[in-house]
Amino acid sequence: MDYQALAELLYPSLRHDCDYYEKLYPERDLPEGARVTRFAPSPTGYLHLGGVYQVMCDERLAHRSDGVFMLRIEDTGSKRELADGIRVICDGVAKFGIKIDEGVGIDGETGKYGPYIQSRRAEIYHTFAKKLVAEGKAYPCFCSAERLEAMRAEQEAAKVNPGYYGKYAVCRELSYEEVKAHLDNGDKFVLRFKACPTGERPNFTDCVRGRIDVPENDIDMVIIKSDGIPVYHFAHVVDDHLMRTTHVVRGEEWLATLPLHVQLFEAFGWKRPEYIHTATIMKLDNGGKRKLSKRKDPEAAVEYFFTEGYPKEALIDYLLMLLNSNYEEWRSENPDASYEEFPYAVEKMSNSGCLFDFSKLYDISKNVISRMNAEEAYASSILWSEKYDEAWHTLFTADPEKAGAVLSVGRGGERPRKDIGTGKELPAYAGFCFDETFAPDYAPLAGFDKDDVKKVFETYPSLWDAEDDQQTWFNRIKELAVSMGYAPDTKTWKKNKESYKGHAGDISMMLRVAVTGRTNSPDLCEVMKILGAEKVKERLDKAAAAL
Ligand code: GLU
Numbered sequence: 001m002d003y004q005a006l007a008e009l010l011y012p013s014l015r016h017d018c019d020y021y022e023k024l025y026p027e028r029d030l031p032e033g034a035r036v037t038r039f040a041p042s043p044t045g046y047l048h049l050g051g052v053y054q055v056m057c058d059e060r061l062a063h064r065s066d067g068v069f070m071l072r073i074e075d076t077g078s079k080r081e082l083a084d085g086i087r088v089i090c091d092g093v094a095k096f097g098i099k100i101d102e103g104v105g106i107d108g109e110t111g112k113y114g115p116y117i118q119s120r121r122a123e124i125y126h127t128f129a130k131k132l133v134a135e136g137k138a139y140p141c142f143c144s145a146e147r148l149e150a151m152r153a154e155q156e157a158a159k160v161n162p163g164y165y166g167k168y169a170v171c172r173e174l175s176y177e178e179v180k181a182h183l184d185n186g187d188k189f190v191l192r193f194k195a196c197p198t199g200e201r202p203n204f205t206d207c208v209r210g211r212i213d214v215p216e217n218d219i220d221m222v223i224i225k226s227d228g229i230p231v232y233h234f235a236h237v238v239d240d241h242l243m244r245t246t247h248v249v250r251g252e253e254w255l256a257t258l259p260l261h262v263q264l265f266e267a268f269g270w271k272r273p274e275y276i277h278t279a280t281i282m283k284l285d286n287g288g289k290r291k292l293s294k295r296k297d298p299e300a301a302v303e304y305f306f307t308e309g310y311p312k313e314a315l316i317d318y319l320l321m322l323l324n325s326n327y328e329e330w331r332s333e334n335p336d337a338s339y340e341e342f343p344y345a346v347e348k349m350s351n352s353g354c355l356f357d358f359s360k361l362y363d364i365s366k367n368v369i370s371r372m373n374a375e376e377a378y379a380s381s382i383l384w385s386e387k388y389d390e391a392w393h394t395l396f397t398a399d400p401e402k403a404g405a406v407l408s409v410g411r412g413g414e415r416p417r418k419d420i421g422t423g424k425e426l427p428a429y430a431g432f433c434f435d436e437t438f439a440p441d442y443a444p445l446a447g448f449d450k451d452d453v454k455k456v457f458e459t460y461p462s463l464w465d466a467e468d469d470q471q472t473w474f475n476r477i478k479e480l481a482v483s484m485g486y487a488p489d490t491k492t493w494k495k496n497k498e499s500y501k502g503h504a505g506d507i508s509m510m511l512r513v514a515v516t517g518r519t520n521s522p523d524l525c526e527v528m529k530i531l532g533a534e535k536v537k538e539r540l541d542k543a544a545a546a547l
Contacts, residue, residue: 006176007134009183010191011126018131021124025113025242034067036246038103039093040236042074043085047092047302049292049356050251050281056319057249057276059098060344070243071103073117076229086117092302096312113243118235125230128238128268129191129223137267138223140189141171142182163219164192172220191224193234193264202259207247207276208349217259233257237264245273252277276346279354281322292356299356309384309423311372313339314365321364324348335371362421370416374408381407384423392427395434405530406430409522417522432516433530438539440517442546448510449501450547452484456510457540464536466529473525477511478504514543 028036037058041051062069071093073086090106102111109116132138141164143151148164155162172194174182182189197218205211223234230238240248254261255277265272282289283297292300299305305315316339320327325348334341369377378400385393396403407430410417420429431437445453463476478488481504487493493503512524515536521527528536 001136001176003136004134006139006179007130009176009180010133010140010189011130014123014127014130016123016127018127021127021242025244028068028244030068031066033065034246035061035065036068036070036244037062037249038070038072038240038243038245040072040074040239040250041089042077043089045085045088046294047089048294048300049302049305050278051089052092052096052302052315053281053319053322053354054249054251054278055093055096055098056316057278057323057349058247060320060323061247061249061346062101063099063340064344067246068101069099070111070113070116070245071100071105072239072243073104074232074235076118076232076235088303095302095306096316116243118230118239121235121239122228124242125224125235125238126228129230129234132193132223132267133191135267136194138191138193139172139174139220140179140182141169141192141220141222142174142179142187142189143171161218164221165195165219169220188226190222190226192220193223193260193267195220195260195263202262204258204262204275206255207274207346209277209351212255212258214255214259217257217263221260223264233260233264237261237268237270240273241265241268241270247276248273249276249278252279276349279350279352281354281356283356289353289355299358306384307388307424309381309388309426310361310365310421311368311380311423314361314368317364317368318361320344321360322354323350325350335367366418366421369420370411370418372411374404374411377407377411378404381423381426385426388424389427392437395436396426396430402433402530406433409526409530419522429522432518432521433527438517440513440539440543440546442513442517442543444513444519445510445543445547448506452501453510453547454544455484456480456507457514457544460511460540461533461537464528464533466533468525470523470525473528474504474508477508481507511540515539 028034030036039051039055039058041047059069061067071090073089075085086104087106090104093100094106102113103109103116115121129138133140143164151164151168152162155168169192171192179189195218197216200216201213202216203211221233222231224230236248239245258275258277262272281292283292283299294300302315317327317331320339320342321331324342324344327342327348330342369380372380382393382397385396410419420426427437431439459480463480465472465476468476481502482488484507485501486506487496487500487503490503490505493500508524509519512521513519515524515531516527531539
């Protein structure tokens with residue numbers, strides 16, 4: 001068979017040959033050890049948490065080695081793709097503040113190794129497919145769906161492996177004339193890769209999993225579909241070669257077809273990239289583990305976390321903690337360092353399952369938020385509110401100084417308060433500072449003597465001084481308490497309960513309930529300063545009227 005003639009017959013009008021593309025996309029001129037990685041999602045209109053998990057790994061590998069991180073869009077699948085699928089991915093990655101060096105962005109493509117959208121690379125795929133045909137390594141297959149169905153039934157009956165191989169691979173034997181007759185007849189063909197099994201299990205390693213033991217591929221797999229579009233396996237090999245990818249980080253679902261990818265790299269005589277197959281993110285459900293499901297679990301989409309107002313820093317910390325076993329320890333030793341300073345290492349990646357733990361993320365998020373200074377907390381919270389809670393946004397940003405003051409309470413110092421874990425919790429936490437969202441629950445006041453409560457509310461405004469520091473502020477409450485027959489502190493009260501109506505803490509609780517509308521609030525002395533004398537008095541009067 002004259003394979004060269006067959007190649008010309010199948011792909012007569014390509015503008016370039018493979019050498020042209022090899023020169024167009026030369027080896028990259030990067031420092032020794034630089035890693036070139038890519039995130040290669042399908043534009044399904046959805047950015048899965050597992051995708052960002054891979055992005056973090058890709059990004060760290062590339063940027064810690066002065067390498068390149070690319071975003072490639074794999075839109076050759078037959079699944080329905082949403083019109084704004086690319087935007088959802090770009091937006092999602094951008095929300096993490098991650099820099100994409102090359103590839104697809106919201107405003108188009110950048111980089112010299114493109115196009116980075118697979119549907120724009122048809123001619124490249126055909127050129128390389130043609131090369132395989134010309135070397136007798138791929139061939140057209142005209143088998144109809146019915147013929148393939150019959151083959152499957154025959155294989156089932158004979159209890160042999162299913163698939164297009166050996167004696168079942170009838171189109172392997174087609175002559176040039178037969179192929180030509182099919183084409184003249186307008187018949188569609190798929191291109192199959194001629195598997196040449198050696199009978200030995202292939203030997204390859206994954207950077208994280210070590211030696212991978214999967215059976216070699218002995219099926220003549222389709223590499224180009226009848227519409228001329230390549231399947232994932234072929235596009236992966238061609239793209240990652242031409243884009244000079246050094247490390248392929250992808251889901252473990254691709255392990256099973258790795259033998260085919262290896263054969264394709266060998267057929268072209270190309271060096272294959274290193275592989276890192278990431279574990280699927282699982283969640284606990286009913287005592288068992290299952291995959292995070294797009295249908296059942298809102299948290300499978302990263303957008304969910306932004307809707308809730310998790311700061312990106314918390315998500316990054318959490319994902320890096322899942323990715324590198326020593327990240328958590330590093331973070332506790334370096335609470336204020338940027339994650340970029342962490343010595344991310346492939347060797348520290350875990351090769352076991354990956355369990356998504358909401359409460360862990362929430363704790364991390366509380367830590368992250370508590371470590372922010374007031375300006376950072378403000379910026380982070382309004383990033384959330386401007387998109388997800390308009391009413392609160394308007395209220396909170398109307399007086400940024402006040403908002404900043406509200407957020408400063410309990411911040412700084414060795415043990416900052418950890419009141420909120422998400423932006424969504426801020427309105428409930430800080431809402432009492434604004435009349436519009438002040439929704440007091442006075443019920444706890446019923447636990448105190450009504451006349452005493454009234455007296456406290458009447459007397460307190462004249463005692464309060466905005467200049468008081470914490471200690472003086474509390475001393476005044478103590479004095480008021482003592483003057484009303486309450487103990488100055490709980491210790492004194494506990495020793496001699498019969499002699500007192502209660503203790504100073506009861507007085508501050510009455511004030512807290514009146515001023516903040518609840519029993520648990522940030523530092524009351526600070527809160528009163530933010531509200532000011534007039535507002536404090538107004539709230540005390542309001543509470544008194546409700547008695
Ligand atoms: N488009 C493939 C996926 O979404 C990419 C796998 C890869 O990174 O090679 O699973």
